[in-house]
Amino acid sequence: MAEMDTSENTTVSLPDPIQLCRQECASGNFLQAINSLRAALDGSPTGTGARLVSELVRVLIITGDRTSAESELNARTNSLPEVHQATSYDDAISLQRAILAVSARGELEEAIKLANQLWSKYAFDSTLVLDAEGGWDADNAPILIAYYAVEVFDLHRRYGQGISATSFSPTTELLQSIITRLLQSSLVFEALEIMEYFVDDPVPLFYSLATAFLTDGNPGAEDVILRCAKVQLENGELESGKLVLESLDKLHIRGATVLERREVLELRYLSTEPDRITATQRLLQLAETFENAKLFDAAMETLEYAAELHCKLGITEETVRLGFQSHDTLRLLISRSGDLLSGVQIELRLCDMISSTTGDLVEARTRRDQLLSLPICAKLPYFGKFHKRQSLEYLMVHLREPALHHAEKYREYCTILQDEGELSLANNLRLSALFQPGRTSEEARIACLESLREELEQGIEEDRTAKRHLAHVEKALLLAEVMEELARLEGEEREDAWPVIAELLDDAESICGLIRPAADAILPSLQVGYLKGIFEEPNFDRGSRMTSESEPAADDDPSHHLRHAFNGIKLVSRLCRAVQTLSAPVLVAAMNDLHAEEERVLSEGHPLEMIEFLTCQGTAYYVLLSFTDSKLLTTEDLPFTTPHEGLALILDCFERAIELEEEMASQLSDSPESLLTLKAVQSFRSGPLKSSLLELAVSICFDLDDNSLLWKWVQMTKAQAYSSLLRKRLDNPVSVSAVPSFEDMLWASSATSRQLVFVDWVSVNRDPEPRLLLVLALQFKRDEEGPLRKLTVAVVDMSVDEVEERISSLTPARLDGSDWQRALAGFAPLVEPLREVCGEEDILVLSPTGPLHKLPLHALTVDGSTLIERNTCIYTPSMSVLVSCLRRLENPTPGVERRQDWSAAVLAAYDDDSPSDSSAAERKDIYRSVTTIAAILGSSLVLGPELSASRFAQEAESSNLVHFHGHASRDPHDPLDQNLLLGATGERITLEAAASLVLREAPHLNLIACSSGVQDISADGLDEPLGLVTAFLMSGAASVTGALWPIQSATGRSFSQIFFEEYIRLNNGPPRDLGPVVNLADIVRQAAVRLMKDAKTSTPYHWAAFVLYGAWFSVRK
Missing domain, CATH: 3.40.50.1460 (Rossmann fold)
Structure with missing residues (x-):
């Protein structure tokens, strides 16, 4: 945004009461401004009331006193004329009333309708109108209307889900014009609001404006400086923000509450108070100061900061008390200010705090039910999303009717949003609620289950066609449980029912690998594995399946029962429940279980159980690190203190699991030449959970920006089962590592006098973005000091989804057609990075991934020539396979x-x-x-x-x-x-x-x-x-x-x-x-x-x- 005109000589002359009011506001003396306006209104001549009422309501809105603003409007204005007959101040008052109604009653649709009408009436889309001199009255009511219309636009951005958007969308140029005219009209607060919340980088504008204000002696400079520091601190620019705050010490002017607002920022961002409890208590005191000054929005923002800081405290009696104190203060503040929209959100967060600190889920659910039944929640579809959480909590305790009620409400919300994917997931929630047992006869239960089966089977096919993978798997898992219970109720033999269920779960397992983001596949994959395990258990007691903790039958021989086995799905499910409910007690219990299981498995566990535990442990840490709100955790609860340490710990768990898996895979058969052995090993080492975890590991390495670690994990993801069997055919299998090392690749390079470049492609999930493709090029340069490793990682300017879409139309016939160059040109980004990392005549070892295996990479173009013209090319499923092939040439067959x-x-x-x-x-x-x-x-x-x-x-x-x-x-x-x-x-x-x-x-x-x-x-x-x-x-x-x-x-x-x-x-x-x-x-x-x-x-x-x-x-x- 270009530098704006802030010169004083363009300021419009205002009537004395309004001019004085705006001067007082610039100094932070809002109460005095309000009192002077009320006095002026009481003695105002006929015809000037609307102008003064609008100004009074404006100041009350600035302070956050919406209750008084509505009272003033109701007391001082009669019914306003229609838009086409109204004066500019009538229109300003109408829009102010509409905005207040959004906060008080959720009437956003009505506010949008009025804003659309006024935007059209005043032709705000034309900057010429805004920039023209004259044509508007002296107090510039239209520019205030423009500002309030932008506010309605912002309200829709935040709360307008499922409601038609405004017919206008302010452009950067138009916002600049509005800011300029607001400043010319001494509407400084409104100008700063647009600058802070609508401009991508407002800091330069704040600097420019602060300089102009300081030159003119305008007391509003302090507000500008405070906002500038706030933006910098929010963006993590702590040193810059600190310096800006310190610049306030050099000013001779001192507006009301400036020192208090500065202290709030320092407590929140700069940790000036090392004791978080003391800091939280001080923020509560500052909020009370703002409330006494009737600066309700400032008080509310400060209380928000206090609640945010409180979330980082451990759970003690004192912190619980402090949490309730801050939320009680917020509730009273909401009641005084009249901002029910914010109040409902605060109360919903209070419910989260209750469940996370006290573990009283019943109280939290009850409060949330009361809130969601309020008229404002029915008025705004925005609140429909909270029904999902409520339904899940009722499902956890098998309360069928309330779970079904909230599932239906959430489905209505998704229907309004017209999001077919989320609607299918919402329907799964409804079907899960219907599956819960109720007080019905066995015949009625069977009829319900038959109806569920029919609807689930139809839904699965619809999800399959639409490629809604997560919804598909969820339905398949529920259908497996429905079919199992139907078989039990109808007296069907287990071995007769199992094949159909097994086929269903096998299909779900294959679909899990397609779920994106990959992290969303973790829990479904565990659930599939868990259900397959319990259904396959020879002594499976179907009657107790719902509890997942079957007890031995009375006539069982105790000697036939194995020792306690690790139940990963149960542990990860508990972690996910802790995340969904923000329940710290549930989280602590799950972490304690994890630690206890670790000790047991280490002392007595079978290697396969150890693999499962390590996989689960890494998954659990990932859930904690990636999905858990900071409200749940203190560093004492976690085995790591920083995200970087957490990511490294996750990788360590996965790597240890893979090493154990390698040992077990090598023992599957003594006849590695058998193709069936290859299939067995691939089956043992694959599956959607393994795939998801390896994808996560690669993504973690990418996040850590550690190219060497990334290369290592890329090798772990490629053809490991096949590589394992190839190594067994070598005379000395240990000569090739399970995962090739840089030393292995240096050895391979030594087999030629030419430059060898090892090229890997790999996909990385960067949700919600499409899957990225990376190219990793490894080579070794030689000089007098010895070999020098060079590893280059480049992001391909093409996503995996784009590659898959293009490959689907690449047929042999098209490669033989006259447009073959155009057919292949779209794939050029895949090899473009090679232009910089390898020279002509280098030997390239190409290891594709996923859909790239179907593509002739050597036929793609680099610098106007095909890759095969430029370089010698070979292919390999993985670098480990290549090393095995080279080792084989040393001594072809063992013995x-x-x-x-x-x-x-x-x-x-x-x-x-x-x-x-x-x-x-x-x-x-x-x-x-x-x-x-x-x-x-x-x-x-x-x-x-x-x-x-x-x-x-x-x-x-x-x-x-x-x-x-x-x-x-x-x-x-x-x-x-x-x-x-x-x-x-x-x-x-x-x-x-x-x-x-x-x-x-x-x-x-x-x-x-x-x-x-x-x-x-x-x-x-x-x-x-x-x-x-x-x-x-x-x-x-x-x-x-x-x-x-x-x-x-x-x-x-x-x-x-x-x-x-x-x-x-x-x-x-x-x-x-x-x-x-x-x-x-x-x-x-x-x-x-x-x-x-x-x-x-x-x-x-x-x-x-x-x-x-x-x-x-x-x-x-």
């Missing part, structure tokens, strides 16, 4: 000596049982191509019917290089159904068969087949891969080349021809890298570039299809 002679196998099978001419022609071309390749390599050649599954295994297990050209199949709905199709016998290499091979020589495999490089990536955010590439790397391959989509056979032949031309050229030429190796990544890059330059294969459909996974080099022939 098996490497062969001295190099060998290769060329295999092909293509529609050998098809009689069609086109198949025969293509088969002839393929067999001619692979025959040439076999001759170049001097390798074995197996074609068509001769290529059985056993022959494939025999050749692959004894070769350094395997080239397969043929068909691959995959079922997009079943990740386990992926195969390489062999000869006329109809045999195939399944994923299980591929994973069960023992590839002794750590070979490289070329899979020239449709979608052979596609990997099914888990949807839980853990980037767990499953596909042909996964299986062959698991069976011992060091690297695999595959296709990202269905390809034309001719494209595969062209790629193969170029690949082996380059392979022989590099193999026979002088070594270009460290050791006797061939750089496969360079070969794939050259093949892509050469295909790109051929007119017949110039689209990405052809040249971007083939990618290399794993090690970037292989042993030379």
